[in-house]
Amino acid sequence: MSKHNILYLASMCFLLLSLAACKAQAAPTVVVYTSVDQPYAEPIFEAFEQQTGIRVLAIYDAEAAKTTGLVSRLSTERANPQADVFWSSEIAQTLWLQDQGLLAVYQSPMAEGIPAAFRDSQGYWSGLGYRTRVIIVNTTRVAPEDYPQTLADLLDPKWGAGEVGLANPLFGTTATHAAALYASWGPQPALAFFQQLEAQGVRIVDGNSVVRDMVANGDLKLGLTDTDDAEAAIQAGKPVVMIFPDQQGEGTLAIPNTVALVAGGPNPTQAQALIDYLLSPEVEAQLVLDGFLYGSLRTPAAEGPVMMSVDWSAVAQQMEAAKRDLQALFLR
Amino acid sequence: MIVVFKRLRSFVDVFFSGDAPLPHRGLAQLRCLGAFVGLAAYLLVTHGPAAWLGLRTIGTAITGWGTQTGLALQIESVLLNSRTMGLLGHSLGLAALVTSGSMLLGLGGAVWIVTRPNWLSRLARKFYLTPFIIPGYIYALTWLSLLSRSSVLAPGLERLFGRLPSPYGLSGAALILALAYAPLAMLVMLDALEASEPELIEQALLLGPAGRVWRRVVLPLSWPGAMAAAGLIFALALVEYGVPALLEFNVYPMEIYAEFSQSGDPRRALLLALPVMISAAILVGGSQWLLRRTPLASRPQGAALLQRLPLPRLESGLTWLAVLILAVGSLLPVLVLIIQTGSPAVALAAVNQARQDLLTTLLLASSAALGATLLAMAPAQRLAASDHMPPWFWAVLLAPLAIPAPLVGIGLVDLANHLPGRSAGVGLVLLWAAHVGRFAPLALIALVAQFRRREPLLHELARLYPVGWLRRFWQIDLPLMLGGLSTAMVVVFVLSLGEIGATLLVIPPGLGTVALRLYNLLHYGAPASTAGLALGLLGIILVTGGLWAGYHQRGAWKIGQSD
Incomplete structure (x- = not known):
């Protein structure tokens, strides 16, 4: 190895990183921020990619960053939104984002069977299992x-x-x-x-x-x-x-997962396709089967636990x- | 005013010319311009995110803090309350304990190595930095699993202590962080001890026994190095929050996270961060200023003499104790990771599953290493060239070490959002800038230390070499610098591999790093995959470090052997 190889190598790394990012932008894409654990969410996104040809660019939350992660990021990106879809593993942060005007209305046809208590009446968010x-x-x-x-x-x-x-x-x-x-x-x-x-x-x-x-x-x-x-x-x-x-x-x-459209996101059409997919009964069933969700919002188990009656706006x-x-x- | 102006002018003179007189006018102007551009670029990348948030805060202070209250009331509500001050006390106490512990262990380990010229100390010299490159949260979690009731060690420890020693709280956090930072203390102390003036030691030996020489001459000579290491460790411990949070000890940086999560207002988070940032910046800058002339400033001279300087029995025993603690502290976590992984197949599967993240991580760490090192070169050369740089200048250059990682990410995202338009490439630049900005000050420290070890005679001879300046730079100056450059690059590369705090806020969609994946796996509850991936990452770091060390030993960068 010559004395300059280390410099060449490091320069090449930056070039490759840039090329990889450019390649990632070539296909139709949708950007999703999700706090759902990566091992559960990743297979769902892969299946969506295979079904639609839309590439999912995901950012996962980490326990280290707590809520300063994705929600903070959405908040700081307010003037120039980078995300299309927010898939939260709970609901309170989604309500906060709605309150801050960071979400957009989308009435997904797939949200039809979801009880009214678990979806926003105006269509800012929908529940997905609990x-x-x-x-x-x-x-x-x-x-x-x-x-x-x-x-x-x-x-x-x-x-x-x-x-x-x-x-x-x-x-x-x-x-x-x-x-x-x-x-x-x-x-x-x-x-x-x-x-x-x-x-x-x-x-x-x-x-x-x-x-x-x-x-x-x-x-x-x-x-x-x-x-x-x-x-x-x-x-x-x-x-x-x-x-x-x-x-x-x-x-x-019972705390539902929530799916919402980010206001002003760069890919609204693909975002709606992903939201429809995530809210489908098949995805909900898969997440229940994987053990991430405890139950379905559409078909609550007859012998399931007794749930608190919750007014989410009061929460x-x-x-x-x-x-x-x-x-x-x-x-x- | 006149005094301030004169001092500023004298600083500018020293900064642009070093301690040496300026050469002819054209070259001097070119050098001034280069130094200025280099310094400006360094300050822009390292201070930019926090400075941007600062400007926004000042802007809102002038125009009124939104619809709420004024700056004074914001400061009062954020900073001036007993709980915030109590948490600051927690953080200062923890940082003091961590610094004391790691310095004692580092000093003991360094003395042990320099006084024992055998294969064991040579082996220790090669591997003593290993614990420092294990991400802190992995380190803490392995200790927690070791001391849990279900661990294999539990019955033995309960027989020994009556009940399991609790790793939680102040003492556990201090112990684990002290073990994590001890190698850093050892690195500086090794240099400090080996740079001792042999003449002084020889003269002292004529007047008294070896024990007294150690106490009265060798250790006091290494005092500036110890202060430098202590200042750096104190500052790093002061902004640390991950390990204390895992060990249930509330610290001030946690309050910064909590504040931001509640208000979503980066300006309030910045205000809250100011006390730790200012105190840590003063400490780091002051301590590194102390280092400007001594230990790292000279070539190792006293190493051979120290090997022949026997330690008294008590001190020798203490060094063995320190080495024992360091060895246990280094090897046990690795052993736990190996046991938790179970089989090589699990480790390979975990690495294979994360291969894309691994590639991104390696590319990012390499490019960040290159960027941070190049960025730190200009200020490092100026600092190394002069002993008369004021302490405030050191503090300014090293202050970014005291900026909590999320503030770097928040500042960059906020800054990018205020730029007109935003292309996909901006995300990559932000990610790269976050890593470079966070670690360039450490590259600076490494470069200054290495630049001061260069033989001045070689540079003088190089000036007589009858070729153009470009060829002289390529054939002489660059090879002379490559040792320092590679050290700085390895430091940044290793730290970049484990970075989470800023990465999470700026990582472009669709990309991931191994550190983020590791943290997600921890939450998911997959100890085997987590341990396997951590082992894989550790393997990569060790191979990188090994290649670097081997390359140095081959002396490939010496003049005459290179192309």
């Missing part, structure tokens, strides 16, 4: 008779400090859950619930997957997480059990207040 909030319990550390059955059971003094886990309530589905409790119970009782959790030494960890892993490893006795996380641990043979809270009362929170209104309270409570 996950629910569950309590995950380590079966080697907790006896069956002690399994919690309600959210209030998490406040039982029998759980010592550091034995109950909760993902950071400023982000993701935990933030949505907190806002839903604010909307459903009222701000004061909901805040009191979290204050009591904090007083009992709840462990605030880096994400729902971390709650799952720590319960599965026995570092926590129990915690709040999502169905897909709990299912993954059960499938992996970990000593855990998943409990739907409040089945004798108001039910557990969106409570989001900021809930975040401010919980930031002051837990992040200090």
Whole structure:
């Protein structure tokens, strides 16, 4: 190797990177920002590409960036939108984007069978299947008779400090859950619930997957997480059990995935094609089969868990207040 | 005013001419122009994103902060409250503990290596940087899985300690970050110790035993190097948030994320980031300024003498302890990754599945390495040429190290959105600029250190070589610089491989990097694939480092052997 090869090599790398990007732009494309886990979303996009010939350019959210990732990016790109479709693994951020005027109306014909509670009446977003909030319990550390059955059971003094886990309530589905409790119970009782959790030494960890892993490893006795996380641990043979809270009362929170058209995106026609595809019953069924979604919005299982009745606009209104309270409570 | 003007003028003189007198007028003007353009380009890329956000913040302060409140009230609501100050205290405390821990380990490891001229120390010298190139979150997660109740070590540890030591909280975060940054401390301390003046040590040996020489002469001589390393590590630990978040220790940078996620206003995030940015910039700049003349500024001279300088028994024991901790800290995570992967087939499958991301990552890291190194060349040459650059100039050049990664991404996206029109290529430029901007200051440090090791005599001789300036540059100057350039490129290449914070905000649609995929896999809960891919990435980094080290040892870049 000559002395200059290293310089040539590095220059070539930049050139190749540019060529790769130019090639990527040649076919009709659609740009999607999604917070759905890459291993679930990628096969869906590949199938869409094969079916339509439209190339999907996806950006995935990472747990590291929390909501500062895709939603922040959409917000900062407001003046010059780069995305066409936003596929969120939950709903609160979609409502925030709608409130900020970052979404556009599209009434997809594929959203017809979706219940009105899970789609926007004006067509700013549509629901796609749902996950629910569950309590995950380590079966080697907790006896069956002690399994919690309600959210209030998490406040039982029998759980010592550091034995109950909760993902950071400023982000993701935990933030949505907190806002839903604010909307459903009222701000004061909901805040009191979290204050009591904090007083009992709840462990605030880096994400729902971390709650799952720590319960599965026995570092926590129990915690709040999502169905897909709990299912993954059960499938992996970990000593855990998943409990739907409040089945004798108001039910557990079901959080739909949401699909929305980004206002002013560069490829609106392809975006509509992708939204139609994502909202199809086949895609929903595939995601349920893969274990990412817990159930279909179109055909709720007859023996499924009891769900909370939620007014999503009220949840969106409570989001900021809930975040401010919980930031002051837990992040200090 | 006159004093400020005179100082500024003297700085400009020193910057453009170095400590040497200016040569003839035409060449001097050309050199001035080159230095100016190089410095401007460096400042633009490294400071551009944050400066843009700063300008926007000032702009809104003048015109009123939207429909809400004025700047003073924004500062009051964002910065001046007890919780924010408490979190700043957390971050400062963590950074202090991390710095102390990594410096003690780094010093112990460096002394151990320089005092033992055997195969083990030669092996350690080759591999001691390995833990630094493992992304921090992987490092923390392997430790967490090691100390979980279900790990194979749990029964043994419980017998030993009564119950499992908890890795969570301040102590765990400090320990894991100290282990992660210790190799960096070791790198600087090795240079500092080996640059000791042999004459001073020999004279001291005439007056007292070896132990006293170590305490009174060798270690004090390496003090500026230690301060430089400590300042750099303190600043890096101050803006770190990933590992403390995983270990459940709330720190100030986390508040920046939380603020931005709530308000969606990059200007408020910038305001909140200012205290850590300013304090870290002062620390990094000040500490590197301390380094301007000493350890890295000279060629290794005292290495052979230190090998013959025996350590007292207690100190020797302490160095063994440091090396033991470093070895365990380096090898255990790799071992955990190997165990979690299970079989080579899993690692190969994970790498194969991520091949497109891998290609993007390698291309990005290579081009960022080239860009950052070239960008840092002009200011590095100026800094290396003069001992009289003021500390504030060092602080300005190295301040970008103190900018939290997401702010770089937010600033670039915001800037691009205010440009008229936007083509597909802009996304790539943003991605490249984010990596270059984040790591060019580290390339600068590496280049300054290497440039100061050049033999001045060779340069003087090169001036007598009767050829044109271009040929002289190509045949003499460039080969003399290539050692430093390659070191800087490898540093940037390795750090670019693991970058997430800014990448996530600027990555063009349809592209992905291995670091992003790794984080997604972690969330998905696929420990075998995650570990396999992490091992694959580690393998690539080690091969790159090995090729670089081998190339250096062959001496291919020495004058006369090159083409």
